[in-house]
Amino acid sequence: MGRTIAEKILANHSGQPARAGDIVLADLDFIMGQDGTSPLAIDVFRQMGGVKVAEPSKAALVIDHNAPSPSEGVSALHDMMRGFSREMGVQIYDVGEGVCHQLVPEQGYVVPGDLVIGADSHTCTYGALNAFATGVGSTDLAAALYSGKMWFRVPPTMRVLCHGALAKGVTAKDLVLFLVGQIGADGATYMALEFAGEAISQLSVDARLTIANMAVEMGAKAGLMEADEKTLAWVAGRSARQPQPVQADADAEYEKVLEFDVSDLPPYVAVPHRVDTVVPVSAVEGKRIQQAVIGTCTNGRLEDLQQAARILAGKRIAEGVRLIVAPASRQILLDAIADGTIGQLVAAGAALVTPGCGPCVGTHNGIPADGETVISTANRNFKGRMGNNKAKIYLGSAATVAASALSGMITDPRRVADE
Amino acid sequence: MNKERAKLHGRVHVFGDDINTDYIIAGKYKFKTNDMRELARHAFEDIDPEFIARVQPGDIVVAGNNFGCGSSREQAPLVLLHAGISAVVATSFARIFFRNAINTGLPVLQCPVEGLQNGDQLSVDLATGEIMAGDGRKWQANPLPPVMLQILQNGGLVPHIKKHGGFGFEGGAAD
Numbered sequence: 095m096g097r098t099i100a101e102k103i104l105a106n107h108s109g110q111p112a113r114a115g116d117i118v119l120a121d122l123d124f125i126m127g128q129d130g131t132s133p134l135a136i137d138v139f140r141q142m143g144g145v146k147v148a149e150p151s152k153a154a155l156v157i158d159h160n161a162p163s164p165s166e167g168v169s170a171l172h173d174m175m176r177g178f179s180r181e182m183g184v185q186i187y188d189v190g191e192g193v194c195h196q197l198v199p200e201q202g203y204v205v206p207g208d209l210v211i212g213a214d215s216h217t218c219t220y221g222a223l224n225a226f227a228t229g230v231g232s233t234d235l236a237a238a239l240y241s242g243k244m245w246f247r248v249p250p251t252m253r254v255l256c257h258g259a260l261a262k263g264v265t266a267k268d269l270v271l272f273l274v275g276q277i278g279a280d281g282a283t284y285m286a287l288e289f290a291g292e293a294i295s296q297l298s299v300d301a302r303l304t305i306a307n308m309a310v311e312m313g314a315k316a317g318l319m320e321a322d323e324k325t326l327a328w329v330a331g332r333s334a335r336q337p338q339p340v341q342a343d344a345d346a347e348y349e350k351v352l353e354f355d356v357s358d359l360p361p362y363v364a365v366p367h368r369v370d371t372v373v374p375v376s377a378v379e380g381k382r383i384q385q386a387v388i389g390t391c392t393n394g395r396l397e398d399l400q401q402a403a404r405i406l407a408g409k410r411i412a413e414g415v416r417l418i419v420a421p422a423s424r425q426i427l428l429d430a431i432a433d434g435t436i437g438q439l440v441a442a443g444a445a446l447v448t449p450g451c452g453p454c455v456g457t458h459n460g461i462p463a464d465g466e467t468v469i470s471t472a473n474r475n476f477k478g479r480m481g482n483n484k485a486k487i488y489l490g491s492a493a494t495v496a497a498s499a500l501s502g503m504i505t506d507p508r509r510v511a512d513e
Numbered sequence: 514m515n516k517e518r519a520k521l522h523g524r525v526h527v528f529g530d531d532i533n534t535d536y537i538i539a540g541k542y543k544f545k546t547n548d549m550r551e552l553a554r555h556a557f558e559d560i561d562p563e564f565i566a567r568v569q570p571g572d573i574v575v576a577g578n579n580f581g582c583g584s585s586r587e588q589a590p591l592v593l594l595h596a597g598i599s600a601v602v603a604t605s606f607a608r609i610f611f612r613n614a615i616n617t618g619l620p621v622l623q624c625p626v627e628g629l630q631n632g633d634q635l636s637v638d639l640a641t642g643e644i645m646a647g648d649g650r651k652w653q654a655n656p657l658p659p660v661m662l663q664i665l666q667n668g669g670l671v672p673h674i675k676k677h678g679g680f681g682f683e684g685g686a687a688d
């Protein structure tokens with residue numbers, strides 16, 4: 095019987111057969127921690143008796159969730175991370191470098207075939223690069239830094255085939271929201287997802303990252319794609335390491351195979367307070383908003399900012415709306431300055447905040463007021479997610495968020511598209 | 514697993530489906546401090562403000578599908594442990610929460626246990642997967658795999674690694 099991508103990558107890293115359901119101890123290619131999870135991991139690392147990180151060059155810490163620090167308490171935790179990084183020789187990305195899930199692929203830490211863990215649930219993002227990447231907690235992070243290894247239960251795989259081509263004005267975010275709606279917030283719990291089909295191949299690597307990012311929103315452990323020429327070219331520009339692309343066997347054993355023709359999909363939004371309550375934007379058009387957010391590890395990349403700028407260039411956002419833009423990394427910010435995107439967004443009324451998580455997790459940078467409605471490009475809209483449980487959060491593409499900021503109410507971006 | 518440590522008995526607190534980590538401990542608190550006793554005072558604050566006044570050491574959380582979904586915050590199981598919770602029994606768990614619970618020493622069993630109310634009594638045997646309510650109703654969960662029982666028995670991954678100087682097993686069938 096053939097094997098899935100997840101089974102092959104875990105077998106390659108454990109020396110075990112690694113069939114779904116097995117428990118394996120595997121060698122890690124890369125380990126990441128962010129500022130919400132690393133401080134606790136550092137405590138745990140010391141409690142384990144850790145005095146040195148097994149392989150410092152295979153790890154990085156990122157200060158992105160609360161960057162710059164909003165309080166003394168957070169500053170102390172950041173300081174603790176900086177101290178640990180100096181002591182252990184582990185790279186740290188400090189305030190302003192960007193969101194961990196943008197930095198790790200962008201800085202070339204991940205190549206096809208890798209096994210990666212990160213102490214953040216959206217570590218699954220790197221699955222778009224054909225790496226088995228999964229989110230863990232602080233104790234796993236500590237044990238991984240200590241030993242360079244981690245135990246895994248090999249997941250069964252659900253294959254999701256997307257046929258056809260996305261229509262004009264419909265983005266990867268719309269596609270993944272549609273999939274979350276179909277599969278459900280726990281539809282892939284304990285599983286790996288394999289995304290395949292022409293609709294996926296046609297997407298840019300950046301857009302594929304958006305899809306893999308939301309695998310965890312379906313409960314999945316990883317969201318994997320095969321590596322094609324686009325992937326290899328993207329990675330070659332960033333990493334000197336040799337990729338080891340892994341393909342699923344034609345007779346691989348899947349828990350489930352879903353097939354969709356995605357040619358007729360419209361733009362979608364997730365409505366409060368569940369990520370899997372997904373409707374076409376047209377179904378909620380006209381809903382007033384007070385805040386719009388473009389950024390996060392889901393949609394803070396250059397293409398997203400450009401999508402928004404195409405809608406907003408030369409115009410002005412509606413009165414009574416705040417538009418917050420947080421580029422996903424310093425590099426993206428620089429690129430978006432160079433091509434004029436940032437100028438267009440700011441001229442249209444956007445408030446630009448530090449590259450990083452921005453207001454995504456509700457600790458700073460734009461906490462909504464009671465009763466307010468927010469539309470965001472993020473991946474989660476739980477009650478209280480943005481720091482106020484009396485606010486409502488809709489999730490959509492950068493184009494949908496920009497179009498909504500322009501009119502002051504939720505708007506199908508195809509109404510205001512340039513061409 | 515040691516027979517005595519595998520048997521738990523307590524009063525239940527009942528929750529529904531999709532209890533995410535933001536509901537267990539809101540993100541606005543978790544970044545403030547590493548002090549779990551302080552954080553534990555805010556457990557379930559947004560969805561069950563009386564929980565913290567009600568909870569007693571040894572109590573058990575019973576929930577529906579997808580318990581612990583959302584972020585990877587390990588503060589979620591730690592906060593439950595510090596609030597005095599001795600185990601969580603849920604129809605299903607989000608996988609990161611499940612791992613984090615084992616790693617921090619919070620026993621978790623997957624089983625649909627229905628028809629209970631806050632304050633009802635429940636007994637749980639982690640080694641056999643047997644679950645019994647105060648009124649005699651019984652359920653059978655899949656017992657945990659041996660690796661996880663070992664980690665739990667050692668009190669979590671920290672004491673487990675300290676004891677073995679590493680993971681102490683070499684993968685494969687792990688028993």
Ligand code: SF4
Nearest residue numbers: 193390391451454455
């Ligand atoms: S941008 Fe949001 S979802 Fe992404 S890592 Fe940061 S807080 Fe998490």
